[in-house]
Amino acid sequence: MTDDVILQVKDLKAYFKLDEGLLKAVDGVSFDLRKGETLGIVGESGSGKSVTNLAIMKLIPTPPGRIAGGQVIFDGKDLIPMNDNEIRQIRGNKISMIFQDPMTSLNPFLRISTQMVETIVLHQGLDKKAAKEKAIEMLKLAGIPAPENRIDQYPHQFSGGMRQRVMIAMALSCNPEILIADEPTTALDVTIQAQILELINELSQRLGTAVILITHSLGVVAGMCDNICVMYAGRVVEKGSADEIFADPKHPYTVGLIKSVPRLDKENKQRLYSIPGQPPNVINLPECCPFFPRCDRAMDICKSKYPPVADLGNGRTVSCWLYGEGK
Amino acid sequence: MPISTKTKDNAVNEFNQYVKPVSLWADAWKRLRRNKMALMGMWIVGIYIFITFFAGLLPFFSYTDQELMHANLPPSFKPAGIVTLERLEMRKLELESAIAQTNREDLKTDLTRILLEAEQLKTEIDSNPVHKRVYILGTDSLGRDMLARTIYGGQISILIGLIGTLTAGLIGIVLGAMGGYFGGWFDNLLGRFVDIMYSLPYMLIVIIIMAMIETTNPTTKVFVLFIAIAMISWLTISRVVRGQVISIKNSEFVEAARSMGASSPRIIFRHLLPNTLTIIIVYSTLSFPSFIMNESFLSFLGLGVSAPMASWGTLVSDGVQSMQLYPWRLLVPGAAMTIFLFAMNFMGDGLRDALDPQSKNRT
Amino acid sequence: MTRFIVRRLLSTIPTLFVIITLSFFLIRMAPGGPFAREKKVPPEILQNLLKKYHMDEPLPQQYFRYLGDVLRFDLGPSFKYKDQTVNDLLGTTFPVSLTLGVMALAVATFLGVLVGIISALKQNKWQDYAAMSVAVLGISIPLFVVGPVLMLVFALILDWLPTSGWIGSRAGWATVVMPVMTLMLPPFAYIARMSRGSIIEVIRSDYVRTARAKGLKENVVITKHVLKGALLPVVTYLGPAFAGIVTGSVVVERIFDIPGIGKIFVQSAFNRDYTVIMGDVIVYSLILISANFIVDVLYGILDPRITYK
Numbered sequence: 001m002t003d004d005v006i007l008q009v010k011d012l013k014a015y016f017k018l019d020e021g022l023l024k025a026v027d028g029v030s031f032d033l034r035k036g037e038t039l040g041i042v043g044e045s046g047s048g049k050s051v052t053n054l055a056i057m058k059l060i061p062t063p064p065g066r067i068a069g070g071q072v073i074f075d076g077k078d079l080i081p082m083n084d085n086e087i088r089q090i091r092g093n094k095i096s097m098i099f100q101d102p103m104t105s106l107n108p109f110l111r112i113s114t115q116m117v118e119t120i121v122l123h124q125g126l127d128k129k130a131a132k133e134k135a136i137e138m139l140k141l142a143g144i145p146a147p148e149n150r151i152d153q154y155p156h157q158f159s160g161g162m163r164q165r166v167m168i169a170m171a172l173s174c175n176p177e178i179l180i181a182d183e184p185t186t187a188l189d190v191t192i193q194a195q196i197l198e199l200i201n202e203l204s205q206r207l208g209t210a211v212i213l214i215t216h217s218l219g220v221v222a223g224m225c226d227n228i229c230v231m232y233a234g235r236v237v238e239k240g241s242a243d244e245i246f247a248d249p250k251h252p253y254t255v256g257l258i259k260s261v262p263r264l265d266k267e268n269k270q271r272l273y274s275i276p277g278q279p280p281n282v283i284n285l286p287e288c289c290p291f292f293p294r295c296d297r298a299m300d301i302c303k304s305k306y307p308p309v310a311d312l313g314n315g316r317t318v319s320c321w322l323y324g325e326g327k
Numbered sequence: 328m329p330i331s332t333k334t335k336d337n338a339v340n341e342f343n344q345y346v347k348p349v350s351l352w353a354d355a356w357k358r359l360r361r362n363k364m365a366l367m368g369m370w371i372v373g374i375y376i377f378i379t380f381f382a383g384l385l386p387f388f389s390y391t392d393q394e395l396m397h398a399n400l401p402p403s404f405k406p407a408g409i410v411t412l413e414r415l416e417m418r419k420l421e422l423e424s425a426i427a428q429t430n431r432e433d434l435k436t437d438l439t440r441i442l443l444e445a446e447q448l449k450t451e452i453d454s455n456p457v458h459k460r461v462y463i464l465g466t467d468s469l470g471r472d473m474l475a476r477t478i479y480g481g482q483i484s485i486l487i488g489l490i491g492t493l494t495a496g497l498i499g500i501v502l503g504a505m506g507g508y509f510g511g512w513f514d515n516l517l518g519r520f521v522d523i524m525y526s527l528p529y530m531l532i533v534i535i536i537m538a539m540i541e542t543t544n545p546t547t548k549v550f551v552l553f554i555a556i557a558m559i560s561w562l563t564i565s566r567v568v569r570g571q572v573i574s575i576k577n578s579e580f581v582e583a584a585r586s587m588g589a590s591s592p593r594i595i596f597r598h599l600l601p602n603t604l605t606i607i608i609v610y611s612t613l614s615f616p617s618f619i620m621n622e623s624f625l626s627f628l629g630l631g632v633s634a635p636m637a638s639w640g641t642l643v644s645d646g647v648q649s650m651q652l653y654p655w656r657l658l659v660p661g662a663a664m665t666i667f668l669f670a671m672n673f674m675g676d677g678l679r680d681a682l683d684p685q686s687k688n689r690t
Numbered sequence: 691m692t693r694f695i696v697r698r699l700l701s702t703i704p705t706l707f708v709i710i711t712l713s714f715f716l717i718r719m720a721p722g723g724p725f726a727r728e729k730k731v732p733p734e735i736l737q738n739l740l741k742k743y744h745m746d747e748p749l750p751q752q753y754f755r756y757l758g759d760v761l762r763f764d765l766g767p768s769f770k771y772k773d774q775t776v777n778d779l780l781g782t783t784f785p786v787s788l789t790l791g792v793m794a795l796a797v798a799t800f801l802g803v804l805v806g807i808i809s810a811l812k813q814n815k816w817q818d819y820a821a822m823s824v825a826v827l828g829i830s831i832p833l834f835v836v837g838p839v840l841m842l843v844f845a846l847i848l849d850w851l852p853t854s855g856w857i858g859s860r861a862g863w864a865t866v867v868m869p870v871m872t873l874m875l876p877p878f879a880y881i882a883r884m885s886r887g888s889i890i891e892v893i894r895s896d897y898v899r900t901a902r903a904k905g906l907k908e909n910v911v912i913t914k915h916v917l918k919g920a921l922l923p924v925v926t927y928l929g930p931a932f933a934g935i936v937t938g939s940v941v942v943e944r945i946f947d948i949p950g951i952g953k954i955f956v957q958s959a960f961n962r963d964y965t966v967i968m969g970d971v972i973v974y975s976l977i978l979i980s981a982n983f984i985v986d987v988l989y990g991i992l993d994p995r996i997t998y999k
Contacts, residue, residue, distance in 0.1 A: 019361070059902055061894070084908070091905035104896040108995060109918045118914075119904045154994040170904070364823075523708060525930075530937040531955070531974055532713065535967060538959035539720030620832055627834040627941065628956055640834070647838045647945070651846045661835035668830035676826070 006177055006210060007033040007056075007095075012070035014048075014055040017063065021284040025051040027234040028070070033178065038204065038211040040225035040242065042218060042257070044279045048234040049214045050100075053180045057095060058087050074178075093123040096171040100183040102163035106155040112139075113151045116170050123174040135173060142169035143199060161192035165199065172203055179204060180212045185220065197224060218261050222246060227315070230254050233282050233290035235306075240316035250318040252295045289321065297322060351605070351682075358681040365677020371670035379482045396448070397470035399653045400462055407466075408448065408458025415445045465655040467645065473655065476642060477663045483638040484664070487553060488618040494557045495618075496611050499564030500600070506565070507572030508595055514569070521562050529559045530621065537630035545636045552631050556621050564610050571603040605682035612675035616668045623664065639664040691990075698986060702979045706972075710760065713971045714753055717964055724769035724962045743769065760972070766965040770958065776969035779954065784973060786856055787943070787950035791935045791977075793866065794873035795928070801874070802881025803921060809882065810889035810920075811912070821882065828879025833938050837872040837945040844868060854947035869946045873938050877931040881924055889920040918992070925989050932981035936974055 014026040026048045033039050041049045054060050056072050058079065072079040074094065079087060099105040107115055116135035120126055126134060132151070139147035142165040155163060164184060171179055181200055185193035201224055204211045215221060221228055221242065229239040230251065238251040249255045259273040277294040289295070292302035301321050310323040359365055378385065396411060403410050422438045425431070452458050464473040506514040533555045540551055575581060581598055589597070623640025625631035632638040639660050646657030725731060725739060740746045744755060759766055765776035809821040845853040851868055852861035859865060892898060893916055901915040902908075940952035947953075951970055958966035990996045 057903060059899060088905040088907065091903055093905055097900075097903045099896060099900065101896060105900045107897040107901065107915050107919070109922075109993070110915070111994075118906065118910075122905060156995045167900075523705060531940070531971060532716070534940070534956060535713065535717060535959050535971075536720075538956065539717065539962070616830065623832060624834065624937075624941065627832075628944070630956075640832075643832070643835055643838070647834075650838055650842050654842060657835075657838055657842070661832075661839065665827075665831045665835060668832075669827060672826050672830050 004035045005032045006035050006074065008071070008073040009033075009052070009056065010071040010073070012052065012055055012072060013068040014051050014060055014065060015068040016065045018283065023283045024068075024234050024285065025065070025282065026055060027282075029229075029231070029234075029236050030070075031229050031236065031239060033210050033212060035177075036205075036208050036210055037227060038201070038213060038225045040221035040228045041212060041214045041231060042216065042221055042228060043231035044216055046233075046279050046282070047231040048282075049231050050182050052231070053097070053182060053212060053214060056180070057091055057097060058082070059091075059097075089123075092119050092171075092176075093174045094176055095178040095180065096174065096176040097180045097182060098164070098167045098171045098184050101187045102160055102167055103187065105167060106163055108155050111152050111154055112158075112166055116151070116166075116173060119170060120173050135169070138169040138173045139166065141172075141203060142166070143195075144169070160188050161196065164188060164192075164196050168196075168199060168203065172207060172209065175207060176209060178210045178212065180214070182214045183216070184213075186216075193220075200224075218257055230257070233280055233285065235290075235319065236317075237291070237320065238318045240312075240314070244314070244316060250312070250316075250323060251320045252297050252322070253291050256294075355605070355681040359677055362677040362680065364673045365681075368670040368673030368675075368677065371666065372674055375481065375667050375670070376485065378478060379485050382478050382482060392471060392475070394457055394460075394466075394470040397457075397460070397462070397466050398468055399649075399656075400466040400470075401653070402463055402465040402473075402655050402659075404461060404463060406458060407460045407462055408452040408455075410462075411458070412445065412448055412452065415441055415448065419445070464659045465653070467656055468649065468653075473659045476637060477639070477660050480637045480639045480642045480660060481663060481667070483549075483632055483636060484619050484623060484640070485667075487549070487556075487622045487638070488615050491553060491557050491560060491618040491622075492611050492615045495560035495614060496564055496607065498557070499561035500568050500603075500607060502561070503565030503568030504572050504595055504599060504603070507569035508576060508591070508599065510573075517565070517569075521566060524559060524562055530624070533559075533621075533625065534628065534630060537625055545633045549632055549636065552622065552625060556618060560614055560618060564607065564614065567606055567610050568603050571606050572599050575599055575602050609675065609679040609682055612671070612678050616671045616675070619664070619668065694990070695987065698983055702983065705979060706975060709975045710757070710968070710972065711753075713968060714756065715749075717962075717967055718749060718752075720962075724964060743767070756968070765969040765972070768958075768963055768966050770961045770963045770966070776965045779966060780951065780969050780973055783949060783951045783954060786948060787939055787952060788977075789857070790866075790869055790873065790942070790948065790950060791932070791939055793870045794935055794939075795877060795931060797870055798874035798877035798931070799881055799924070799928070802878045803885050803924065805878075805882040806885025806924075807889060807912075807917070809886040810893065813890060818886075822886070825879040825882040828875045828882075831875070833872055833875070834941050834945065836875055837868070837942055840868045840872060841945070856948050856950075865946075865948075869942050869948060872945070873935060873942045876934055876938065877927075880927060880931065884927060885921060885924050888923050889916060892916050892920040895919075922989070922993055925985060925992060929978075929982040929985040933978050936977060 009032075010030050012026055012029045013024070016023040016025055029048070029052050031039065031041075041052065043049045051060065051065075055067055056079065058067070060067065067080055070080065074090065079090065082090075106112070113132055113135060116138070117128055117131040120131035120134050121128060124131070124134070136147045136151055139151060144150055144162060144165055150158070155166075158166060168184075179200070184200065185196050188196060197220060200211060200213075203209070211224075213221065213225060225242045227240065228242050228245050229236050230245075230253065231237065232253050238245065238249070238254045245254060246258065249258050253275070256273070256275040260275060262272055275294055280290045280293075282290070287306060288304060289298075289302040289307055292298040295302065299321055307319045307321045309317050309319050311317050312323065394407075397407050400407060400410050400414070418441055419438065422434055422441065426434050426438065448458070460472070462472050462474070464477065466473055467476060502517060506517040533552075536555050537548075537552060540548060576599065581594060584594055584598055619639070622631055623638055623643070626638045626640025627644045629644065632641055634641075642660035643657060643664070646653075646660060650657040724743075725736060731739070737746070744752055747755070756766070763777075765780070768774050768776055768779055771779060805821045805825070809818045812818045841853055844851045845868070852859070852865050855861055855865045857863060857865060898911060898915055901911045906915075939950060940955060942948070943950045943952035944956065951973060954966060955970045957963075958970065
């Protein structure tokens, strides 16, 4: 089962030292990513899902942030102890990223061609002319009309959706093994969102790229992902295959998330569910289950101790005192 | 983590975590307290202002008190009589060696004069209290205490800066707020006017005005100077206030006030201005040093404050004339002024970082 | 682009007109005249003098005559510097002031950007604190303190540099050093602070994160992706900076006894040398207007988001 795992994240920790205290943005996250798989990482804002992925690429701004522990094993090698030179061989080449806001993620002062060509030249060793042809080809794949004309334009001449297509083309231009998409549709119009997700899905399948899709929307995950990690306050609270989690969510938080997705197929006239309370501020969080104040099944033990990971078999795990040995 | 130590705030959530203070001022004060340079600046400015306003009550000499015998004394902690005597001795030795070499007659008369002066001084050095004075920062060409001169020069400079900032602030706030709030032709006119004023070589026009005033009354001159500088200083603050007002004008809470029938002045004074206060404070603090700079710039050129009044600018200007022989006369007022402006700028930067953390107007 | 330049040039005409009109009447409103301070002149001679300079005419007539002359690039004769026209006077002094100003601004920009970059890249390290303290000092210390202190130390005590004069004098280019160092200090300080701030802001921006995520080397990220966006605000500051330099040069030329416009400017204001003051004001305004114009065009060339119509 582990032979086709291409990325293994083990007990990853990323802390930020702020004036108010130590912010444990990511506190012991583990998951595996298999070849060609699409993994969804779901959580509210502030749950540490974006930081997890920046930590994988070692892109956390240091200071104030630092990777406080754990391993990220890619291609048999741990990325965390790598120096700048080594990690740069990975970035944009083996693992590439697209970000939430296409309006600000492209350099407004450089032509699209410049920004795409520099990556291709860097990682593929092509000359500028060949690199530009490759870039045009990628833009065409990403659904940009008349790419040979548009490639010499500046980002502000593109719409938001088009810019995200450019980002995708740029990210996939070096045939990476993993594409990390950090809320790629959040900043876009609803009508464009589906198109962009479809594009990511289609291109990753065609190129055999594994995708980590970070999102706060379970609806997005449902349509696209093979497996899901649910994060809360910097930790993974539940993970497993998408089908199983939707069919039988275990963690009360996951249950709440699924209940709060509006559904058209069910004939219930009830009010839409929402999880009560606010996500916690993870600075100086005491030792407890951070979800207990919002949990309708909270027990005394939840207030004093973080639950261990309960393995439910078949790659399904959950961290909650309702399951496993704590039960 | 014991909860009891934090009960004072009682702003603790279900995880026993602090809940951030919600007050803008508390938050700003927290930020400011961490900024060591800004705090130092505040202390220095505080000390200057204290000395400036209480100079009369503090044991300083008068800035008009002349003692020609003590002219151009270097800074020293020794009593003036002794310093003068030492200087005469020195001069005596110099002259004696010069006479030994050249035997010039004119030097001899100099020598006798100096010996006479020294004798005279020796007889009165213990009896005359004037010679007990200590000039820790030296004296000027008329034998006036540089420390007192610098303090009184600073009084004028700081006062001009203070009144100027207040006036400029008032004009700028009123016009800027009106322009931002009402918009339309008024705003257009104001904007055009500010643009033209910005593109004028304004200090040069002030130079012309100051050079052409035919008055010997120093107070009138300071008044004109002050009007001339204040005329341009409100520009920046009016722009900043206008921008801030426009951005707040369309916010929900102003909409709410308007929908409840609040009048325009009420909205401006109750809602818009309090929300621009931080920016006003920041820009006033930063424009204060530029006021002082402009005033002393003109005074240096001989166009500003004139004798018997003195500002830092005129003191530096006086000092430059004789800086080779008596460098302290340049360095003392120069340093006093620079330290104040330095502290003022650090304080202003600190206030801006604390009150307006997302400022786009950083320089 | 051409249309923008033409329109921008045309828009300077009203500004210039306002400046000329304002200064003309401001100067004439002041009591006293160019001949008031001379020794008692017999009335008939004074009458002749006034006639010669057309000062016997009513003010509006003088004003329109002056405007007409200015349109023909004739700034008239000087009242004090006998036998010299204002054109001659400015012809000899203007190149001196321009050289001084341009050199000061060039040095200020170069050093300011350099210090700003170093500070930003070493943010919150000792290099940063040192550089920013120097920058605040540069803003705080008045030119008329820096100039004399430099002169005291480097000319009078150490005797490394000449106290005064200009390139034409015996000391040659050595005369340039202290005036330029003095005059460049405030714009240097502003540019250093400004570029530091905007570099730090850009380094945190999303597009720089993208550049890093592409695996670019850090020095490529800085030179190619950070600097262009970060230094754009510095370009906009160059216009106002030039205004500061113009004002500052009045003091610096006086301190170092440099034969530039600034030196004759204050003198002619005292002397009521109407035509020279007017000429000075016009030249200074032209400098400022062209500086702002160049900055606008430069900005348009550098920022692709701006299109001229």
